[in-house]
Amino acid sequence: MIKKYSNEHEWAILDGEVASIGLSAYAVEQLGDITFVELPEIGAEADKDDSIAFIESVKAASDIYTPVGGEVVEANEELENKPELLNEAAETTWIFKLKVSDASEFDTLMDEAGYKAYIETL
């Protein structure tokens, strides 16, 4: 299992044909205290870079763009009542899981080192 990152600060871990998607610690820190997460509908089909979830903090709001395309198979319902989990452990708290339609999309994403270098430039 490899963890990869997108320009929009989502991370993705591929396990078989299912990818878990979360938000990077960097992004969560920028947003501040997370107060609300709107999860995608189970069964929704999404292309890579579609906005399918939404996250809100006290002073900001942001769409979550899926870094790979596929069908939503699971959403982390715990976040509905405890959005602060993202502040506590962004890199290990997945937001939704997708059955990936094209695994090669993974190749377009950055690895951990690449992402680190990328956020240095921001």
Add this chain to the structure above:
Amino acid sequence: MSSTLFEKSHVGRKGINIPKQSVNDAPKLDASLLRDTKANLPEVSEFDVVRHFTRLSNKNFSIDANFYPLGSCTMKYNPKVQERVGGLAGLANLHPHHITNNQTHLVQGALSSLKTLENNLCEITGMEAFTLTPQAGAHGEMLGVMMIGAYHKKKGNNKRYVIVPDSSHGTNPATAAMVDYDVITVKSNKDGSMDFEAFKEVMSDEVAAVMMTAPNTLGLFNPAVKKICDLAHSYDALMYYDGANMNAIMGVVRPGDIGFDVIHLNLHKTFATPHGGGGPGAGPVGVGNKLKEFLPDLQVGFSEEKGYFFDTPHQNCIGKISPFFGNYLVLVRALVYMQTLGKEGMINTSKKAVLNANYILAKLKPHLKAAYPNQLCMHECVFSAEDLTKEYGIKAMDIAKYLLDFGLHAPTVYFPLIVKESIMIEPTETENIDTIDYFCQKMIDAVELAKSNPEAFKEFPKTLPISRPDETKAARSLNIRWQ
């Protein structure tokens, strides 16, 4: 105490008496039409209510008691005579359905005031016609962009985008979205103005409109504005003027003369109607010839023989955005202000607003980083607390909260978005030099304190009813009504 009226309620306690019913009770309606339980309003006496709200009022800053250096918000003195006029029974008790009944003879005074206001606004802005129906600046913006949409639809233009500079008010992109346009944001150049070259690059046949604020939200007047207008027009895109900052240029520049096609004004800014703690506002919209036919339903007409009447809407009228003439009693207050100022007063108002802002810029820039230090500003000036944040951990918001303890409202912070840790200051013309000097001294004190004792900022404000509230808790455990 911050107890609500609900906590002060006692079963059986009565407020005011309503008039005695002089007819017999009618047979009750069928139970299926009636509510099951009474609305649980508080049970308090008239005196309870008076004391409660009087005490609440003491927990507010207000322009009558405090200086508001709020950039882009134009908190100026609201002349008292406005309130006296607004309370005249012949205006306050006038029923709007005389309009529907077309009983113009009952409302000649009101229509005459509306026509005068419309004419004044046309002369002040150089536009061809005004509608007074929008109830706030953002409402006017929406109407303006709707009319732009109607114009393109009529011409069969296929337009998708609205261009805004990155320094724009949040309402601009939000408005474009409400009318189903996508937004293209253009970066500002090093002088703080929308970059002409960058603008040229995104300009295309698919652009419906360009929304600009002039002077912009950095308090700067874009000298390329005419070039931008001309280029946009060459693609049949329309120019939208966000009049939030019109107070800086009355008698100096008229958007209509430059070539803007549509403009909204915020009467609670430029024309001194009270903010009311967040409204009511009024956002009249002016148009040039291209958009006249799309004006919304309800315009006042005048002829010598008929007097004032309601104009029949043009067949291309976009419809209605307000039931009648928007916030009429706000419009009246703006007209009162205009009539007391007159022509010279308006020109002087803009001059002094700009003078006050530049005086603050000059006094503070040796102490705090000015965003654009090498040019004069218009009615507002922008600073950045970025250096203080980096070196001492003191943010723009910390300085804002410090000022509150000295009876000074916070400046606008974190807007415009393109200046890091921005502090945006607009003094308005109605503040005297003593108040401004006091404010500048407190700003300088804050900067010094940031350097000598940054820890101290954690406690500010400490003299107000509350210190900094926990906004995260407010959002995570929502409590928005008494239960």
Add this chain to the structure above:
Amino acid sequence: MPYIPHTAQDVRKMLDVIGIKEESNLFDAIPNELRAKSFDLPEGLSEFEVFDNFAALANQNDTSKISFLGGGYYDHIIPTAVDSLSTRSEFYTAYTPYQAEASQGTLQALYEFQSMICELTGMEATNASMYDGGTAMAEAALMAVRVGRSKKKKILVDSGVNPIYIKIVKTYLAYHDLEVIVLDVKNDGCDKERLLSLIDKDVAGYIFQNPNFFGSVEDYSEIITALHDVKALAIMSSYPIALGILQSAKDVDADIFCGDGQSLGNYLGFGGPSFGILACKEKYIRNLPGRIVGITDDAEGRRSYVLTLQAREQHIRRDKATSNICSNQNLMALRATIFMALIGKEGFVKLSNQNFNNASYLKDELSKVEGISIYNQNPTFNEFVIELPMSSSEFINKMESKNFFAGLKLDALYENFENKVLVSATEKRTKAQMDEFVKSVKEIV
């Protein structure tokens, strides 16, 4: 010069600090070719002259007659304390309460406003007010579309909804890929059969008004169940005073409530400012536009009021915001809060009943007048439609000469309503006034 405090010495001193010679240099950045081509306005006047001018102007309006004119805007009592408290300049010259520490007064009043509106409507969430009832209805429709994730494209509007509001809804929605279907007026009530045939899975929301524009009161529960079966929202519009006794939005299981707040302590003011009410079930709160106040603590644990869920709003979300709305009609919402507190829990029911009783008496008496018939087949609240043996214009004009504003000409708003007038009677109308009204009607028909 009024409202400008600068002396000549002040100006000189300030120019020296800035480092420019003259005031006119302040505008040097503006090229000559962009300068104003004209600025032809009258000279300024003293406040006394201005006041006299407006007093004269106000006298050219007629507010002297006994009013039976309603149609969404009513002649209700306004307690003196509403005026004296809301005209405190600590309230009316305050800014929007973004700085919570300096705005606890406004914020707490708004929290109480939200609480009272939720009580009145039975809804779980509301904002700090919208512009007015018409724009609140348009925002409610857009909200229903958002809840349907923009996949449901139809908004149904009942024939009994205020026709002026319908125009506003149509204008707001015209720029989106949406269909607004307004039911034809069949009689004074809801055409349930037709409506049920129109409800399908493409419907985002159905807007109804109770009491409707003709004054009729009905039970919409059955329709709302049908809407919920296809995941469409029920948007109820009502008139706050009626909610003292009539079914609330909760009682009929409506999802969104909208309405106008003029009747709650605000002046008619030729149509404004009033304020709009927009309330909803809690699960839709993130689709609710406008400012919302919540309770939290400060560092010392003191109860504190703050604007919350601001990330929905335009100043943060920009083009992704729920609406472009920025202001609320704060001062009018404050007046409504004071009004509701002064009237109180029991008083509100009494006020509501008195409107119903007065209008019922008037309806009864008018129905006995030869040549007049009552158009409504359904029960009514505080207004109703009369059918006349003459044109509505003739009736209105003749009644005016007898010192009455007799009602609203419905032919101005509907086709084939030539001889129909909407008549209302609030708590302010006395039996003597109503008897005089009926007597005058007898004389002219």
